[in-house]
Amino acid sequence: MTTEQEVITLTNQVFEESFEIEKEKLQPQMNIFEDLGLDSLDVVDLVVALQKKFGVKIRDDERVRSIRTLGDIYQFILSLKTEWKS
Amino acid sequence: MKRVVITGVGAVSPLGNDVPSLIEGIEQGKSAVQYMEGWEQYTGLRSLVGAPAELKDEKSIPRKSRRSMGRMSFFAVQATQQAIADAGLEQKELSSGRVGCVIGSTMGGAESLNDAFETMLPEKDLSQLTSMRFFQCVSHTAAMNVSQYLGLTGYVMATSAACASASQALGAGYDIIRLGKQDVVLCGGAEELHPTVTGSFDVLFATSVNYNDIPHRTPRPFDRERDGLVCGEGSGILVLEEYEHALMRKAKIYAEIVGYHTCGSGAHVSQSNKDAMVFCLREALASAHISPGEVDYINAHATATMQGDKEEAEAIRDIFGDEVPVSGLKGYIGHTLGASGSLELIVSLAMMEKGLVYPTLNLKTVSPDCEGIHHVMHPLAWDIRVMVKNCFAFGGINAALVCKKVNHQ
Numbered sequence: 001m002t003t004e005q006e007v008i009t010l011t012n013q014v015f016e017e018s019f020e021i022e023k024e025k026l027q028p029q030m031n032i033f034e035d036l037g038l039d040s041l042d043v044v045d046l047v048v049a050l051q052k053k054f055g056v057k058i059r060d061d062e063r064v065r066s067i068r069t070l071g072d073i074y075q076f077i078l079s080l081k082t083e084w085k086s
Numbered sequence: 087m088k089r090v091v092i093t094g095v096g097a098v099s100p101l102g103n104d105v106p107s108l109i110e111g112i113e114q115g116k117s118a119v120q121y122m123e124g125w126e127q128y129t130g131l132r133s134l135v136g137a138p139a140e141l142k143d144e145k146s147i148p149r150k151s152r153r154s155m156g157r158m159s160f161f162a163v164q165a166t167q168q169a170i171a172d173a174g175l176e177q178k179e180l181s182s183g184r185v186g187c188v189i190g191s192t193m194g195g196a197e198s199l200n201d202a203f204e205t206m207l208p209e210k211d212l213s214q215l216t217s218m219r220f221f222q223c224v225s226h227t228a229a230m231n232v233s234q235y236l237g238l239t240g241y242v243m244a245t246s247a248a249c250a251s252a253s254q255a256l257g258a259g260y261d262i263i264r265l266g267k268q269d270v271v272l273c274g275g276a277e278e279l280h281p282t283v284t285g286s287f288d289v290l291f292a293t294s295v296n297y298n299d300i301p302h303r304t305p306r307p308f309d310r311e312r313d314g315l316v317c318g319e320g321s322g323i324l325v326l327e328e329y330e331h332a333l334m335r336k337a338k339i340y341a342e343i344v345g346y347h348t349c350g351s352g353a354h355v356s357q358s359n360k361d362a363m364v365f366c367l368r369e370a371l372a373s374a375h376i377s378p379g380e381v382d383y384i385n386a387h388a389t390a391t392m393q394g395d396k397e398e399a400e401a402i403r404d405i406f407g408d409e410v411p412v413s414g415l416k417g418y419i420g421h422t423l424g425a426s427g428s429l430e431l432i433v434s435l436a437m438m439e440k441g442l443v444y445p446t447l448n449l450k451t452v453s454p455d456c457e458g459i460h461h462v463m464h465p466l467a468w469d470i471r472v473m474v475k476n477c478f479a480f481g482g483i484n485a486a487l488v489c490k491k492v493n494h495q
Contacts, residue, residue, distance in 0.1 A: 020149050039150070044217035051213065059213050 002054070007077045011070070014049045028071030036070070056080055087264045091492060093337040094173025094325030095432045096165040100137035100318045100419045104168055108429070109436045112418050112444050113465075117302035119316050119420055125281050133293035135301040136279045137318030137420030151235045154221035156195030161321035161425075162228035162276035163235055169272060170236070173325040173337060177237065179270070186241030187272040188258045189229040189323070190251025191424035196280035198222035228276040228321070240268050249387070250348065251275045252322065252427030253477035253485035257346040259326040260487075269331045274428030276321035283423070284317045290356060292391050293317075305390030305421070306448040307414040308399060308456040315389040318420025322428030340435045341489040344472075345374025351482030358394040358478055363401035366484035367474065371405075374488040376472055378406050381488075383443055383473040385434040388414025389421050390448075398478060399456035406459065413462040417447030427477040431487065438470040438491060 002010075012026045021036055032038045038046065047059050054077055058064055067073055097104060100118030101111030111118070118137040125134045144152060144160045155163065166187070170180070179185055193199070202219045206212055221227060226244030233242040241262055245254040252275025259271035277283075287293045294314040297304035306312040332339055347369035351362035371378060384406065387398055402412055415430045422429050437443055443466040452461055470491070477485045 037150075041153075041217040048214055048216050057213065 002081055004074070004078060007074055010053050011050070011073050011077065014046065014053055015070070018045055018049045026070060028069060028074060030070045031068055032070060033068070050077065088266055089329035090260050090263045090326055090343045091329050091332050092324050092340040092343065092435065092489070093327045093332050094169040094175070095340065095435065096168025096172060096323045097320065097429055097432055098139050098161040098165050099320040099322070099422070099429055100139050103140060103142065103164065105432060109433065112415065112433060115447060117418060117447060118318065119301045119304060121298060121301050128281050128285065131281060131285050131288055132295040133284055133288050133314070133316070134298045135294060135304060135316050136284060137316060137422070138279050139320040147235065153218050154234070155231045156198040156222035156227060156278070158191060158195050158276040158278040158319070158321065159222070159228050159231040161278070161319070162189055162232050162323065165274065165276070165321040165323040166232045166236060166272055169323040169325050173327070174335065175270065175325065181237045181239050183239045184269040185238055185271070186243070186262065186268045187229055187232050187238055188241065188243040188245060188255040189232060189273070190245035190247065190255040190275040191225065191228055191277055192246070192248050192251060192283070194225040194227050195223040196278050196283050200280065200282055232272065238272070241271065247483045247485070248479040248481055249389070249421065249423050249426055250477040250479035250483045250485040251424035253475065253487060254348055256324065256326065256343070256428060256431065256487055257348055257485060260343045260346050263326055263328050270325060270327045272323055273326050274321060274323035275425040277319050277423045277425040279317055279319035287315060287317065294390065303448055305416050307386070307388035307390045307416055307446050308395050308452055308461060309390070309449045310451045310453040312390040312392065312395065312453065314391055315416070316420040318422040319425070320419070320422050320429060321425050322432050324428055324432065339492045341438060342492050343487060344490045345370045345376060345488030346486070347373060348483065348485040351484065353482055355482060356480055358397035359482060360397040360400045360404070362482065362484055363398060363478055364404050366486050367401060367405055367476070370474065370486035370488050374490070376488060379409070381406065381410050381472050381474055382470045383434070383437065383468065384410055384412045385430055385473060385475045386412050386414040387476040387478045388446065389416060394478065395453070396455040398476065399459055403458040408458055408460050411443050411460045411462045411466060411468055413443055413446045415444070417449070427475065427485065431475050434473055434475060435489070438473060438489070441467060441469050443468045443470070
């Protein structure tokens with residue numbers, strides 16, 4: 001089972017590995033576009049990387065569109081885990 | 087028509103990542119051909135040699151520009167940066183709308199294309215494809231990435247004619263400037279070495295297969311013991327500039343492009359055709375108003391395939407007899423395919439500047455079917471005022487450029 005801390009760690013790994021963002025910047029309140037510099041093409045790659053990292057399928061999940069902050073991603077992944085558990 | 091001159095050069099090659107190291111390697115008679123570790127895993131691939139270039143410093147390109155670049159685009163961007171610096175062009179000019187680029191390749195980014203298929207095909211699943219695969223592997227990837235990264239806002243085009251891609255890029259740039267559509271066009275080609283690329287020639291029995299244990303002895307253009315081509319990689323970019331524009335900037339002028347022609351053989355997709363080569367060369371010379379007797383040097387396509395070399399030697403013999411020195415450069419750097427026309431033109435310009443013809447490496451005994459032309463087998467001090475660069479590609483596509491020294495410089 002993936003704990004909240006594991007979700008944070010693995011998500012942050014994606015941002016470091018795929019988008020070369022320094023660890024210090026990876027705070028939950030950070031806006032992934034304005035603060036971390038991602039654009040629409042990066043979001044495509046973010047989805048691919050998260051799918052691979054967590055073994056989930058989220059490409060067609062509407063909730064991806066409303067993600068703004070890093071914290072939104074943590075919560076989204078955690079909610080997926082909860083849904084699966086239930 | 088406007089006049090067109092060459093005012094800058096840049097190269098990433100199997101013999102080094104800039105023009106001086108490429109020239110130095112050739113002057114030292116070095117071969118960049120090596121055994122390709124790991125290629126033996128491909129069943130049916132018989133040619134296990136290649137001439138790789140070194141990919142380095144790519145991390146100096148910011149991520150958002152770098153993400154759309156595959157191997158060949160890195161080569162092209164780095165070669166273009168060198169050429170721009172060599173020509174002394176400023177950034178504001180690059181973004182004036184009067185500076186463009188035409189950069190060709192055989193098939194786009196082979197490595198990225200292969201990776202895309204490896205991701206997608208096993209499970210027939212597209213969901214793991216990243217957004218950048220398309221940009222890394224399309225046939226205009228080098229031109230697109232060069233123009234985006236360097237802020238070019240003029241013409242952006244990509245030629246795709248296999249081994250004539252770079253020559254066609256140069257020819258297109260030449261025509262664009264002659265017509266007054268652009269002041270400067272950054273022209274050339276880029277290519278990456280990959281087993282799928284060598285393999286596509288290997289299945290046609292066009293590759294060198296007998297020298298896997300002694301790679302530096304192949305390819306052997308025009309030689310009795312030649313047995314096929316060896317693929318290489320890299321990028322060569324030249325700055326083509328309108329003559330008056332270059333004079334106004336007091337730019338160094340390497341040479342003037344005075345003639346160009348490209349044509350199809352209309353005969354066969356893979357077999358070289360002497361008559362089509364002769365036609366191409368004659369048309370290029372006619373467009374330059376230059377007679378065969380005025381040509382001082384021919385840089386041959388000379389891939390070291392059995393039929394290609396024979397047909398080219400016959401074509402040269404028909405037009406020039408045995409008077410004009412001929413050499414080829416693929417013994418040093420392999421066949422860089424879509425980049426060969428520009429990389430080899432850059433080396434030819436160095437020959438013109440130095441008054442020295444570099445010999446055909448690995449040509450030890452001229453094959454009987456390639457006799458009757460002036461093969462250069464040792465360094466030759468020679469005044470080169472006019473030269474011809476040949477490129478004869480799969481698909482029956484031929485291209486020839488005629489360059490002339492600019493006298494008052």
